[in-house]
Each structure stands twice: as structure tokens, then as C-alpha cells.
Amino acid sequence: MSKVQFGWLVRSIHSWAANLFILAAVIHMFSVYFERSYRNPREITWLTGMLMLFLGLGFGFSGYLLPWNELAFFATKVGTDIAGVIPVVGKPLMIFLRGGEDVTGATLSRFFGFHVALFPGIFTFLLVIHLVLVQRQGMSEPLGLDAAHERKTMPFFPNFMLRDVLLWLIVLNVLAVLAVFFPWELGRKADPFASAPAGIRPEWYFLFMFQSLKYVPPRILFLDGEVLGIGLFGVAGLIWLLVPFWDRKSSRGLRGKEISYIGIGVVVYILVFTILGWFL
Amino acid sequence: MSSRPDEFAPLPSASGQNVPLEAGQERRDFLKLALGGGFIAWIAAVAYPVFSYLKPPKQAEVEVTSVKVGKIAEIGKDSGMIVRFGSKPVILIRTADGEFRAFSATCTHLDCTVQYKKDLGVIWCACHNGKYDLTGRNISGPPPRPLEEYRVIVQGDEVSVLKKT
Numbered sequence: 001m002s003k004v005q006f007g008w009l010v011r012s013i014h015s016w017a018a019n020l021f022i023l024a025a026v027i028h029m030f031s032v033y034f035e036r037s038y039r040n041p042r043e044i045t046w047l048t049g050m051l052m053l054f055l056g057l058g059f060g061f062s063g064y065l066l067p068w069n070e071l072a073f074f075a076t077k078v079g080t081d082i083a084g085v086i087p088v089v090g091k092p093l094m095i096f097l098r099g100g101e102d103v104t105g106a107t108l109s110r111f112f113g114f115h116v117a118l119f120p121g122i123f124t125f126l127l128v129i130h131l132v133l134v135q136r137q138g139m140s141e142p143l144g145l146d147a148a149h150e151r152k153t154m155p156f157f158p159n160f161m162l163r164d165v166l167l168w169l170i171v172l173n174v175l176a177v178l179a180v181f182f183p184w185e186l187g188r189k190a191d192p193f194a195s196a197p198a199g200i201r202p203e204w205y206f207l208f209m210f211q212s213l214k215y216v217p218p219r220i221l222f223l224d225g226e227v228l229g230i231g232l233f234g235v236a237g238l239i240w241l242l243v244p245f246w247d248r249k250s251s252r253g254l255r256g257k258e259i260s261y262i263g264i265g266v267v268v269y270i271l272v273f274t275i276l277g278w279f280l
Numbered sequence: 281m282s283s284r285p286d287e288f289a290p291l292p293s294a295s296g297q298n299v300p301l302e303a304g305q306e307r308r309d310f311l312k313l314a315l316g317g318g319f320i321a322w323i324a325a326v327a328y329p330v331f332s333y334l335k336p337p338k339q340a341e342v343e344v345t346s347v348k349v350g351k352i353a354e355i356g357k358d359s360g361m362i363v364r365f366g367s368k369p370v371i372l373i374r375t376a377d378g379e380f381r382a383f384s385a386t387c388t389h390l391d392c393t394v395q396y397k398k399d400l401g402v403i404w405c406a407c408h409n410g411k412y413d414l415t416g417r418n419i420s421g422p423p424p425r426p427l428e429e430y431r432v433i434v435q436g437d438e439v440s441v442l443k444k445t
Contacts, residue, residue, distance in 0.1 A: 074392050078407055081391040100336045102367055193364050195371075195385070195395030196406040213390070214408045218424040225422055226389060 008183055015184035016175055022060060022205050025053045033243065033263050036250035037140035043244040045137070048130040050241050055123050060203055062115040068108060069187030074196045075206075076111070077103050085230050103192070143255045201277060208270045209233055211277035240266070341367065346433075346442040355380075355439060360396020360403070363441055369393050370430055370441055371403060375414060382430035382441045383416040389423040403427065 002008070029049065032038055038046035065076045080103065084094030099106030154160055188197075202210050216229035239246075249256035344366035355361065358376040362369045362385055369385035373396050383403065385393050392407035402419070403412040410421035417426045431442040 074407060077392060078390040095336060096334065098336075100339065106336065193362050193369050194393065195362060196392040198406045200392075200406050210408070213422060216422050218418060218422055224424045226424065229422075 002186065009179060011186075012179040012183040013175060016178045016182075018060060018063060019203070019205075020171075020175065020178075022056055025056050026205070029053055030263065030267065032140075034260065035140065035142055036247070036255065036259060038244040039140075039143075039247070040244070040251040042133070042137060042140055045130060045133045046244050047241065048126045048133070052123060052126050052130065054237075055119055055126070057205065059115060059119055059123075060205065062111040062119065064203065065108060065111045066115065067186055068190050070190055070194075070197055071187055071200060071202070073103060073190035073192065074200055075202050076107060078202075080107075082226075082230055085224075085227050087227075143250060143253060204274060204278070207277035208273035211273045211280070344443075346440050349439045349441055352434065352437045352439055358398055360398075362393065362395075365430070365441060365443075371396065371427075372432065372439070372441055373403070373414060376401075380432035380434065380439060381414060381416075382432045383412075383427035384430070385427075387423055388418065388425040388427065389421075394427070 004010075032046065032049065061075070061079055065072045080094050080097045083097055084090045086093065095101060097107070097110065098104070099110045201207060212233075213226065213229050216225040218225050220228050243259075244251075247256065247259055250259065347363055347365050347370075349355070349361075349363050349372055355372070355374050357374055357378055360371055360373040363372050363382070364370075370382055371385040371394055372380065372382045374380055387394050387405040387407065387410055389405065389408055389410050392405050394403050394405045394410075394412070397404040397411075400411070401414065403414070403416070404410070405421070405423065408422050410423035411419050412423065412427055413419050415426075416429050418424065429444055431444050433440045433442060
């Protein structure tokens, strides 16, 4: 990539596009959440969307090992070790992910396989379900909107399509500007026998979890802190994933305040810990 | 719910006569079992090699019990270095008063490689700010256990690190 002509540009576009994708997916997810668009009958759309977001994070995680730089090496060590914390299945899962006991060249080829074949395959499947449902069920309308109100419509072609094209143009230009003026660096080559460098941190979308893990004490009651911390994130993610099934109010057309409070709490938590992770 | 009318109808036999209802049902059950079983066996026949292929093979590792690090003069006082001990990193520290100590360099929290932090006089993990004192004991941050200790032997001016038995 460093020798091929415009290799830097392709790499940079890839990295920036990946980051913007996660950003767009996160914004989309929160807008769907706060609008309660996940409510009946769109539970499956929400579930497939959330699974695609998790998979997107998986793409990010498997992708940043591939340059085989310092961040890649230690992020993969930590990430796969986190998988190893899961009771019973953890250790075999970690060995499966790493292709052995340690992060080595075997891990690299495995992650490459996940990144370019396995994940895209699953993602395509989920995306098809997601889009078919959006197409079949139409856009969700905000709660409390008068059913009898006059709907503003426009023809898909050319009006809506031209709007879409305009947005594409803007996004592609932003991407080009970022890739050219802020090229993604390759970093320093990974050395399995070097200490983790000071200031090492994961990509911004994992920062809040990373920072939280720093504050978890070694032991809480009879549990290892890391097991508890990772377990709590897992449970929180599961509760969030299942929101259409426990938020019964919005399915009945009521706008419960609790959902907004929980959502605001989560956003504030993520923002605060991301900022702390960035600056500390 | 009524079953489909043709579902339990007698099946015509090869001779054209209707086979009794029970015999038809038995044959149907047998076919279901054979097809279902065959399908499951087929899935297993495909999945087993795939899983076996993805399972990392056990590598015969040469067990390392000691590693020569170098000459005393090459290792400055109040410094630390990572030593390759087989496939594992080990941190060798020479304290300010010239004493040698060695520990596993793998942080007990989430597997990062630790370093000697001269200004604080501790072993530090940059990943999640875990700290260990110079006896390897976890003293601050998230690490749940102390670092595994190794033995250091100085023979003449040669420094070696050994696994504790």
C-alpha cells in the first residue's frame, strides 16, 4: 500500500469511509431510538439494524488489525482477551479468534477472512432483510402525529432521487477532502516483544468502553472487575437491542418519558467517557 | 384447524390398489425420518471439517526454561527491558540500586505488554493504566492479579532469566 501509486489515497478513503459509516450508523440508531421507530411492527428492522451496527463495529475491529501496527496489535490482544473473559466458552473462543494462544500471523489471516468474506456475507443478508422491511412497511411516522394530517408527498423520480444524489455528492466530497488533507497514517509496525506505548487507545467508537474499563477496580465482591465490567456492557447492549420488546408504551402509541431519559443517559455516558478517553 | 384432506388419504400401491391408511402413514414417517436424518447427517458432514479446519492446530512448542539476556554492563541501572522468553514477553528490571528482577510482561488485566516506568518506579501498563510495584504486585488500576515472577541469575557478567519452578 505504501509503494502502489495512490495507495495512500485508497487506504485513507477506506479508513475515513469506515469511520464515517460507524458515525452515520450510530446517529441513525439514536434517531430511530428517540423517535421510537423500532416500535411494532418494526421490531425486526430494529434488530437487523442493531446487528448490522454490531457487525460494523466488528468490521472496524477486524479491520484495524490488518495494517499490523502497534495499535492493531494491542487492540487485538485486548479485544480477543475480552472475548476470553466470557465464562465457559471464552477461552476456546479466544483461541479460535486468534488462531492460537497468542496474537500472531495466524490471527492476521483469520481477521482478514472475517473482514473480507464472513462479515460482508452476514452483513449482506441482514441488509437485504432490513431494506425489504423498510420498503414493505414504509417509513415510520413519529408518535403523536395526527393520522388524518395531510401528507406531503413527492415523486421518487426525479425529485427524491435528485435530493439523494445531492446528499451523495456532499458526502463523497467530504470524504475526499478528509482523505486527501487528513490522510490516515500507517503507524508504527507491530512488535510483539515491545511494551504497549504510552497514549495507546482504540478508535473513537470504542473509547467509552476502553475508558470505563480503566476505572473498574480489580475485584468487586467475589468477581474479577474486568469480568463484571465486560459483563455489564454485554447486558446493557442486550437490553438496548431488545428495546422494542420491553418498551410496551410506544407500541400502544404512547410516548413514554422513560425511554427518552434512558437514551439521554446513555448518550451523556458515551460522550463523557469518550471525551475522558480522548484527553486522559 | 382441519388437516389437509389429502394428507391421510390412502396411497395407491404399485398394483393400483389402495394401501391401507396405517401402512401409508408408516411409509411417510419412515421417509420423513430418512430424509430428516440424512439432512442432519449431511449438515454434520459439512460442518465437522469446516470447524476442524478453523480450529487452530496444536503447535509443538519448545519449552523454554531459561534465556540469556546479555552482559551486566549492557543493562543500565534504573531501567527495564522486554526479553523474549519463548513466545512470551518477560520484563527484566534493574533497580536503581543495581538489583535484577524479572516478571511476565503480560498484564494480568487484558493481555497488554507492560513497561518499566522510571519516573514512578513502577511497572506500568499503558493500555488501561494498571500499575505493579517492583515485586510484581498489582497496586493500582484494573489488574486483578500480580505478575508472574521469574528468576534472574548472574553468572560472571552474564545475566539470565529463568522460569521459577
